[in-house]
Amino acid sequence: MSMAQSPEPLDVDRERTRTGMSKTALKQGFLDNLFYIQGRFREVATPHDLYMAAAYTTRDRILERWIKSAQRYKTNQSRTVCYLSAEFLPGPHLANNLVNLGIVETATEAAHELGLDFDAIIAEEAEPGLGNGGLGRLAACFMDSLSTLQIPSIGYGIRYEFGIFDQTIEDGWQVEKSDNWLRNGNPWEIPRPKIRFPVLYGGYTEQYRDHDGRSRTRWVPAQIIDGVAYDTPILGYGVGNVNLLRLWKAEASESFDFQAFNVGDYYGAVHAKIEAETISKVLYPNDEPEAGKELRLKQQFFFVSCSIQDMIRLQFNTVGPLDSFAEKFVIQLNDTHPSLAIAELMRLLMDEHDMDWDRAWDITHRVFCYTNHTLLPEALETWSVSLFERLLPRHLEIVYEINRHFLDEVRVHFLGDEDRVRRMSLIAEDGERRVRMANLAVVGSRAVNGVAALHSELVKTTLFKDFHDFWPDRFHNVTNGVTPRRFMVVANPRLSRLISETCGSDDWIRDLDRLRDLEAHAMDSGLHERWHEVKIAAKRDLAAWLKHRTGVLLDPEAIFDVQAKRIHEYKRQHLNLLHIIRCYQRLKQSPNQDMVPRAFIFGGKAAPGYFMAKLIIKLINAVAEVINNDPQINGFIRVVFMPDFNVKNGQHLYPAANLSEQISLAGKEASGTGNMKFSMNGALTIGTLDGANVEIREEVGKENFFLFGMSAEEVSQRQREGYHPWEHYAKDAELKSDIDLINSGLFSHGDTQLFRPLTDRLVNQDPFMVLADYRAYIACQDHVAEAYRDHRHWTRMSILNVARMGKFSSDRAIREYAEHIWRTEPHPIDL
Template sequence: MRRQAMSLVTDLIPDGAFHGVASRQSMKESILHHLRYTMVNLPQQATPRDWWLALSLAIRDRITDDMSATQIAHNRDNVRRVYYLSMEYLMGRMLINNAHNIGVYDAAKQAIEELGLDWEQVCDEEMDMGLGNGGLGRLAACFLDSLATLDLPAIGYGIYYEFGLFKQEFLHGRQVEHPDTWIKYGTPWDIIRPEYSQTIQYYGRVETVYDNAGNSRPVWLDTRSVMGVPFDIPVAGYGTKTVNFLRLWSSHSTEDFDLEEFNKGDYVEAVRSKAMGETISKVLYPNDQNANGKELRLVQQYFFVACSLADILRRFEKMNSDWTTLPEKAAIQLNDTHPAIAIVELTRILLDDKHLSWDTTWDIVTRTFAYTNHTLLPEALEKWSVGLFEKVLPRHLQLIYEINHRFMGKVVQHWPGRDDICRALSIIEEGDHKMIRMAHLAVIASHKVNGVAELHSQLLKSELFPYFDQFYPGKFTNKTNGITPRRWLLGCNPGLVQLFEQYGIDRDWPKNLERLRKLESFMDDEAFLDAFMTVKHQNKVHLAKIIKKECGIDVDPFALFDVQIKRLHEYKRQHLTLLNILTLYHRLLNGSDIDMVPRVFIFGAKAAPGYALAKNIIYAINRVANVINNDPRTKGKLKVIFLPNYRVTLASHIIPAADLSEQISTAGKEASGTGNMKLALNGAVTIGTMDGANVEILEEVGPDNIFIFGLNVDQVRALDSQGYHPYQYYQQDEELKGALDWLCSGHFTPNDPHAFDDIRHSLLAGGDPYKVMADYRAYMDCQQQVSDAYQDKTRWARMAVLNTARMGKFSSDRTIQEYADEIWQLPAHPV
């Protein structure tokens, strides 16, 4: 019966509806149709935003045809799916990416231009879908793109945040956060699915009850409830008919209005329940520096995984009845520890609701989940207090204790008498306040655990989880991150795409990035090298206009564009770049570097609202920039730009214009990095440490086409073990001492001479945990090598081209294919 119904649905869809081709005429007709009938507007009255919305809806029409066909095929064939659980999806703008992926970009652009409109102006009306913080969320977006492109059945799950991370403004150089109201006027890309809403429980208490035969079972009572309403974002594959989707949950109260309280005149109390329910999906990353913020964060995580699991199991039960086959139909990937509570929720459902035995339940759970670790930083490995868990999820706390008890029994058998190993491996961290270690839970319950770069995965086994690696031989594996070339070259660098076409690069390179290796055959072709660098220069001219508009500063496109764009964190060492800037500035003013290559340092970064030192570094860069940019003595050789509100769209303008890519994290601290891949793919040369994926970029491009400096992981470890003394580096290096003293002298903040004392303290008395002082001199020497290379225009052009040509490994298609083959055992299912 179900198959017959699906067949009837297919029959109702017209022939050719699943083909994403469109002429400019048909696109024009669709745009005008939506303008008139969906938006009830007329061409002569329409604003640029109206045209963008009509264009987006015309493109969505073509996507949703293929989306329907995809879901019909997947449901008909009862396919195995991967379910990707992530708290973040940094999707950015959707229009251009979708137009490219379904093959209507040229037709859409021509249609808009024939209607007398400016294509870029129309596209610029779109707000970024910024439901993520940085690399983690952008990686998830790239993975969704690749899953669809590779015809892999997949659904992403997350939260439909009303407000994204935050909109960043600089006020007198300081970061100020404003709400990111990306959804204020709606979006054409979401599809509300109220019929799939889920109601979940939290808080309450657990009571033991007995049946008529005297058997006991726990019951979760007196809970609060909240409803999750799903919004689906279609995700179209490139050059294929597969359209998967991202399902995002919006929280709603199960009790909209208390009429009795309203009639009493207590209007606030009448809507309290509704307001509390809707708070859950209100904002990405509530400030968890206080107890209320921590509690909301835990509630958010449980809300999204509980809704997602209910949806996954609903889909499974439609076609299957044997719960032991769940792992054959559902592979669930945990993107970091944020969704790790899903492990306990599935355990609860199978035990309490489906009444399976513990052994059967745990077998299902451990064959279903896999876990991706994204960090080696202890502070980024989530821990929750037992007291908070007991308040919010009392039944889940019981199950965590049971999981840990059973696991500890196996550890004792493996290492008898080794209480130290038991403490190291326990999910429960003992201390004044007992804590639940979510990374331990994820490792124990997952059949595979992967790092995201070769070095990172090695350090997971040797540094972070050495006993787990011994206990679970073969569980840990590596899946080096990747980026989608559709977004990060095809969509953001049209000049380079046109150059590929002129020189006969196979047109399927966006789906087979290794095809760009053919560029190496033009290394001795001066005309090609000139054309490549001309495209780079045009991109720099474009970025210079954005800088002028956003910052009011003129920059020279012939200068070296030195780019550092990423989250602001001490380990990423933006303050090391600041010390370099101060040193170069000092040299210029004192005539010791009059032949310096002109440089424009370009920063883009947001600091977490509660991260005071990171915000202080932003302030320091902006205050130094203000002085340098207004000092005529530099004669235009040095400019410092901090573009506000860094986001996906801004990155798509910066990356094609970059000459130098700063990837200078302390060795052993960056799990992978993906900005390094995006910049290199667009012809930027990397200066970096032997950290994260830099190691693999070095292997691909060769040592002559990258600038590597500084301590490696073993040297960092040795320095820590023998006792690291940052004052020694400070006292022994005159330029280093001079730069730091100058920064903290009050010269750049005359009204607040102690403004940067915290930076000074962190680098000296605070122990310099990220080895800025130790790496300063090697960094400065390496930057001199950069300057020397940049002056040799032919050499630099060859380096830039080879970086673009040799990035094939770093396509997210390769990464996802490895996940599918080695972790998920997920076959493709073309539509």
């Protein structure tokens, strides 16, 4: 039974005493939960018991608002945004929920009076790592903003039993450990065992005549698996609205099992259970490119099928007939991973709900919208027709039929242009026939958007040029944003307090443009001093954290120069490394030179099968070992790799950074969102004109941004002309000596071969033009060092960066989706 069906109005007074916000109520709630849920008394409670009691005490207070929201949304029949995403990276919930409830101070005092270490309780929570990187974290930021903006919404995804692997570093190499995040229980989720849908796979289709004599298609599957809903409440900041993150867990279908049971195959029946459960067992750890594995396709169809069936159920429960489905719902596809939803909705409307093709298609293409997150060809999903047919025979028929209708239109519009038809087809016919998921997503959606201005332009002019020629109005831009609740208030309470005091209000937390009020104080020496103190304090905290985990000691006075993101060649962590080696060589050549001390900090995971990315991690750690232990360097520069970069650990990084490395090859990073998180916390950016960097620079002013490197245009021109990296290597003596130093074995205990695959690739292919941008990067880094010497000037730039970050709130992004794409309205739930 869904909450939306709760029959009784709430007894608000009863709820308030049970879930009051006063310090006394919090203390009582905490002790009750420790006793009745954890079954513990104070003296024997473990840190984990204390965390669980705190989490339940917080959740109790959210549930009241949740039920109210569900009741209101139901009676209002409100239009609902369904955000379909194979990944969600919400980060630990406790601290964020306390912020959004507005009870951080009360809870801190309550904990103090109970003699508890509040920070230790917060730190106890496991990271829900149900995503790889930017795409999954964006989904979580959007959920926060949807609730804060009071827009009814449901995030649909997969409840992976194992999320993204835990990264440890052993002998400088990345080692992956499985992420058993549910081991100690998850107090934030509520299982809904009765919200369960069958998901079908395999088998065949057949035609039959229904009682009206119409020809219909029946899908006879070979396997049925159940999806069961697990709900996590997503509370908005300072509002009564609570939306739903509904994640599906795969279970064996009871009815299906019984068949095996009846013929006495008990063992086989249990085996089928295990196989069913593998579907939601583990997240694929590839962050573009795609894995292309059969289980991945099964996962995608699994969560998509459950989600569409759930929406149809909700439609019947609230509005009624399916004709208004596209008025009740809008479905946003977070990349192509959920784009099977287009075929699945068609199937359900036609095969299960008796609609003809035209009515079903009318609803389907009006309900879907699609966000593209990459132009990298290797990241664009395609599935071989034979695999697709084996797993989803009915959906292949539907895809063919969509394609037939679509290509007919194209042929009418572009008479005789069969080349274009071939390019636009949902099926790639060159070589092994494959289904192009991006083409399916564009054809099945009424709106398509990129995630930053430059990216959306490139989407229109390169990747989807043919589609843009055909449907120019379908294409939009919505520049990404991040939530200031998580990345400022939770991660950086010191800075947040300082901003609120300086601006005379904390309104900026819900209206990030208000940060502009800081500009009036950008020259104020009192603010400068406190701004500097806040940054130094965060640097000390990070230094202590890193010392404890890696043994490397950083000097808080040094420039904290940070690159934290997935390890990928296009993101060019190795360009950063070449600069570090340059600094090292300079110091070795003239030890007495007046160099500004720097701490180079890296964080990020490599896909387990991505050899070159793993070699880059090894090289970072190898360079760190040599530099950090060279007495001649004497700590002037230090290099450290933060193990297991994730949302939780990232919260230590953003507040402490002075310099944010956003150095991808122009045209390759769709948006980037780390760039926004660093800048909001007062770091200056060194970056290329890529993704959202372009707009960040526009906002903060070019004098407050360290720009270097080729533009996207220059990149494609160079590529057209023919790019020869070895010419740079041969001509630039410093570049040559930096690369030669890697090959000398200095960083690899004399092994001259270890890093050869990396250096050979740079000199011979260099697909991401590291060598072409090397000289400009080094020069720009020299400017950074000079600028850092002038503390007043640097601090002023830092303040202006924060003051001008309003645009990059995910609240702004969600407002744009709501207004231009979804056409949804807020439904306030009063407190």
